[in-house]
């Protein structure tokens with residue numbers, strides 16, 4: 381039987397949303413069932429899926445589309461605000477706002493070049509970048525894992541993969557973090573970040589177009605596809621944008637959080653030290669996903685999820701952080717169990733056709749960085765518990781503002 385919509389939805393963000401690694405609000409939403417409506421910032425009604433099975437299914441459900449233009453008739457989806465659409469729209473149609481054949485065509489360009497196998501020969505580059513950064517920190521007493529280690533590492537790695545200068549990459553990713561943050565798109569800083577980002581992306585593409593092709597980087601692959609007319613110019617520009625938007629913050633959070641967990645949890649540290657860093661990194665991803673929610677999807681037609689009716693045009697997101705602690709799948713999901721194994725994995729990289737294109741890049745960085753950090757600074761300790769860290773970000777990336785560490 382279909383349940384009626386429960387009473388007026390409550391705001392998603394409450395007083396302690398930013399004061400806890402795992403906000404109480406996520407727990408309340410899970411307790412109230414696998415699907416619940418809330419008010420996202422901007423008072424946008426939003427269906428939130430907290431159950432693992434329901435979330436997994438929704439992420440592959442073709443009735444939930446990402447492109448608002450795929451909604452029939454006048455269904456507006458977002459309470460008639462273009463806010464979330466604008467954020468992912470930097471420069472045009474791209475992976476996170478297209479569906480079906482268009483999405484598959486775009487995904488086919490970079491997908492093979494970001495697969496685990498394709499990245500195997502990048503490990504020496506990541507290892508060298510980690511070493512340079514650790515050498516630079518050698519004389520420091522205190523550092524911030526976010527800004528002194530994880531962020532510069534991620535910038536170097538993404539700049540090299542993409543084939544752009546490090547300072548240009550850092551500037552573009554700073555714009556991304558602002559655009560993906562909680563501020564309203566009408567604010568002047570947001571408008572100028574949007575413009576700066578659009579110009580930077582267009583320039584990355586046009587500069588490379590006038591250089592010799594054949595370099596072993598993602599920009600060359602994108603420009604190659606443009607020359608071969610597999611994609612249009614705006615799609616090429618947006619594709620660079622989707623890589624930068626996707627990569628700007630989540631790998632930073634993963635590296636910082638995984639290092640921090642190794643400093644405060646003996647089992648986690650032991651798992652890293654005993655050669656199972658892959659398991660430890662997966663548990664860090666499950667326990668503290670760098671992206672709390674999937675991106676937006678809209679109901680193309682009325683549908684039902686776990687007995688709850690979703691109307692045509694309604695916005696739906698999966699609360700990945702809650703699905704990753706669903707007790708039906710992860711026993712003791714609130715605890716860190718670094719050698720956790722089981723048939724169902726976490727949803728931190730999503731699922732289905734929009735599964736994160738950069739998962740292998742993020743895993744590679746964390747798997748190299750965490751053991752190297754512990755080897756170099758064996759007596760490092762957190763200045764304050766992770767529980768006392770302030771977090772920022774609401775719907776997309778959710779990251780610690782800083783993670784201070786005393787190195788010796």
Ligand code: HEM
Nearest residue numbers: 475626627630631634674675728729730734736737738742
């Ligand atoms: C720990 C790090 C990362 C996490 C947790 C993460 C998380 C996610 C999630 C949850 C999605 C799916 C969104 C949805 O279905 O609604 C996604 C998509 C995506 N991610 Fe990541 N991401 C990470 C790193 C990266 C990196 C390093 C890149 C680029 C190199 C990247 C590029 C993308 C792109 C392009 C998509 C869109 C894929 C599509 O729609 O087909 N991500 N990411």
